[in-house]
Amino acid sequence: NAGVTQTPKFQVLKTGQSMTLQCAQDMNHNSMYWYRQDPGMGLRLIYYSASEGTTDKGEVPNGYNVSRLNKREFSLRLESAAPSQTSVYFCASSELRLSTDTQYFGPGTRLTVL
Amino acid sequence: AQSVSQHNHHVILSEAASLELGCNYSYGGTVNLFWYVQYPGQHLQLLLKYFSGDPLVKGIKGFEAEFIKSKFSFNLRKPSVQWSDTAEYFCAVNEDTGFQKLVFGTGTRLLVSP
Numbered sequence: 001n002a003g004v005t006q007t008p009k010f011q012v013l014k015t016g017q018s019m020t021l022q023c024a025q026d027m028n029h030n031s032m033y034w035y036r037q038d039p040g041m042g043l044r045l046i047y048y049s050a051s052e053g054t055t056d057k058g059e060v061p062n063g064y065n066v067s068r069l070n071k072r073e074f075s076l077r078l079e080s081a082a083p084s085q086t087s088v089y090f091c092a093s094s095e096l097r098l099s100t101d102t103q104y105f106g107p108g109t110r111l112t113v114l
Numbered sequence: 115a116q117s118v119s120q121h122n123h124h125v126i127l128s129e130a131a132s133l134e135l136g137c138n139y140s141y142g143g144t145v146n147l148f149w150y151v152q153y154p155g156q157h158l159q160l161l162l163k164y165f166s167g168d169p170l171v172k173g174i175k176g177f178e179a180e181f182i183k184s185k186f187s188f189n190l191r192k193p194s195v196q197w198s199d200t201a202e203y204f205c206a207v208n209e210d211t212g213f214q215k216l217v218f219g220t221g222t223r224l225l226v227s228p
Contacts, residue, residue, distance in 0.1 A: 042118070058215075099208040
């Protein structure tokens with residue numbers, strides 16, 4: 001039982017390049033989330049998927065797109081990377097999207113945009 | 115918009131010292147409260163959570179937190195820290211709307227010296 005996995009662990013991009021961050025969970029959870037973590041700012045929600053087939057914007061969605069490929073997988077795409085997107089990205093999942101649910105996090109992807 | 119404040123950004127303690135990390139939130143309605151921890155090299159994981167009942171909640175590894183509604187606070191405590199408690203601690207708050215939309219604090223880095 002791997003929990004939540006993310007690939008890649010590290011990535012360096014040049015401004016304007018695109019890439020997709022992958023996330024998968026094996027806990028049969030319905031809801032999945034993407035966060036970014038910046039120094040001094042905590043974790044901020046980018047997008048979430050309450051259930052398979054649905055996605056919604058979070059607090060900081062600009063410059064990102066997501067795809068809920070199936071129940072297990074939720075990817076985050078940067079179409080044209082900017083230095084402001086340098087951050088650590090975390091994927092998380094929860095059984096449902098109830099306000100009392102525990103979220104389970106992946107190990108993170110450290111992205112640098114030059 | 116709701117906000118979460120963790121006033122201590124860095125805390126350094128010796129083993130066996132007592133720990134209290136502050137967390138205050140701005141929302142005036144009913145909330146669900148969480149403390150997550152990230153040990154070095156590990157995933158962010160749940161330490162404890164409160165959503166109803168006894169305002170003093172106990173979590174893993176001897177941690178506890180007290181919800182004081184009148185002070186909008188959910189401080190984390192441990193009577194005697196160990197070197198293995200070295201980690202980053204995040205407070206998170208969710209309005210009790212029935213849906214999950216966590217707002218995280220900026221985190222507190224705890225270093226416990228042996």
